[in-house]
Amino acid sequence: TANEITINDFAPAEELAVTNSRVDGLEARLNDFEAGSFSTTTTASFSVDMAIGAVDGNTTSEALTAVYGYQMDLSTSFTGEDTLAAALKAGSNQSALAQLDLNSTTNDALTVDGISYTFPLGDKLTVLVGDSTSGSALYSTACVYGGFTNTLDDCGNFSTAFTATGHAVAGTVGFSAAYDIGNGFTGAVGYNGQGSDAAGLGTIEGTDFVGGQLTYTADNYGVSITYADLDVATGWGLNGYYTFASNLPSVSVGYEFGEVEQVGADDQETTQWFVGLQWDELGNGTLGVALGSDGPQNEGVDEDMAYEVFYTYNVNDSMTITPALFIIEHNQAGAEDETGVVVKTSFSF
Numbered sequence: 001t002a003n004e005i006t007i008n009d010f011a012p013a014e015e016l017a018v019t020n021s022r023v024d025g026l027e028a029r030l031n032d033f034e035a036g037s038f039s040t041t042t043t044a045s046f047s048v049d050m051a052i053g054a055v056d057g058n059t060t061s062e063a064l065t066a067v068y069g070y071q072m073d074l075s076t077s078f079t080g081e082d083t084l085a086a087a088l089k090a091g092s093n094q095s096a097l098a099q100l101d102l103n104s105t106t107n108d109a110l111t112v113d114g115i116s117y118t119f120p121l122g123d124k125l126t127v128l129v130g131d132s133t134s135g136s137a138l139y140s141t142a143c144v145y146g147g148f149t150n151t152l153d154d155c156g157n158f159s160t161a162f163t164a165t166g167h168a169v170a171g172t173v174g175f176s177a178a179y180d181i182g183n184g185f186t187g188a189v190g191y192n193g194q195g196s197d198a199a200g201l202g203t204i205e206g207t208d209f210v211g212g213q214l215t216y217t218a219d220n221y222g223v224s225i226t227y228a229d230l231d232v233a234t235g236w237g238l239n240g241y242y243t244f245a246s247n248l249p250s251v252s253v254g255y256e257f258g259e260v261e262q263v264g265a266d267d268q269e270t271t272q273w274f275v276g277l278q279w280d281e282l283g284n285g286t287l288g289v290a291l292g293s294d295g296p297q298n299e300g301v302d303e304d305m306a307y308e309v310f311y312t313y314n315v316n317d318s319m320t321i322t323p324a325l326f327i328i329e330h331n332q333a334g335a336e337d338e339t340g341v342v343v344k345t346s347f348s349f
Contacts, residue, residue: 042076046349049102053342060095067094069102071113082119085130089113099149099326099340116174124180133174135190136161140178140215142222142239145252145276145290148310148324152290156254156274159296160226160237162192162209173201188213207231220245233260235270249277249287258296270296285313285320294328302331320346 116130147153211228235258274292294304310324
């Protein structure tokens with residue numbers, strides 16, 4: 001039979017011991033490196049939007065403009081049920097195409113858009129806290145319309161959904177909690193305050209937004225009612241949607257009314273409304289059509305109106321192309337209507 005030959009036949013015992021010790025040390029160092037490397041529970045997602053278009057009647061510029069927006073979302077979990085999330089964004093200055101909101105405020109600089117931590121408390125309650133985060137983050141507003149422009153993508157829920165604060169105002173602290181009531185009902189509360197400002201949280205000098213929402217969701221329809229106390233204003237939002245089993249579009253509607261405090265005068269009443277239709281499977285994409293008021297409108301004046309139509313075509317799983325037309329109709333004296341034609345290409349990876 002053949003004799004088995006090993007390294008022991010060539011190396012003295014003391015040299016072999018040194019070699020084994022070095023191998024063990026290398027393995028330990030590799031294990032230490034793996035333990036401190038990128039966590040297996042951490043994920044990253046990226047999105048890039050590029051758009052080209054022009055707006056006739058725009059007070060800034062009517063020229064053909066090309067803009068971009070970039071966002072990176074990082075999230076990790078420590079228990080498998082919680083989420084620590086951070087968003088970073090960058091975008092070009094795009095005042096002429098501000099209706100697209102492609103992170104234009106960063107002027108090409110990569111900035112932190114928000115940091116939040118979401119965790120469960122029991123089986124039915126979910127809590128979120130964060131900086132530069134909206135207090136409505138865990139709301140379930142009854143709307144299935146995707147939206148293309150800033151004006152109409154809030155489903156007529158501008159004030160009560162804290163659109164004027166949260167991620168729109170850096171440094172605001174956000175708190176949101178949602179509770180699964182059961183039988184299709186969910187409830188949520190939200191708060192935004194000036195956490196990094198000298199005024200502080202919950203003070204007379206600071207600005208504090210608080211609100212709540214009750215939502216009912218069935219198989220093909222949903223309704224929600226939302227309330228907000230916005231420091232110097234209050235508002236109520238009513239939303240609903242219905243989806244058809246056939247090829248008919250889904251219908252989403254919204255109506256909001258509020259009161260704004262006036263110094264030395266009666267409170268100013270405001271209203272806002274919205275209607276959106278969406279075909280989710282039209283050809284290889286989604287068609288959306290919507291109209292509504294251009295944000296909250298003061299009572300007793302002619303409404304500024306907004307209209308939009310868009311078609312999002314799915315090139316592949318990671319790329320879509322969206323041509324769109326929008327009109328902002330200014331009914332106040334001296335203001336010119338705006339008509340925008342835009343093509344946006346979106347990547348997600």
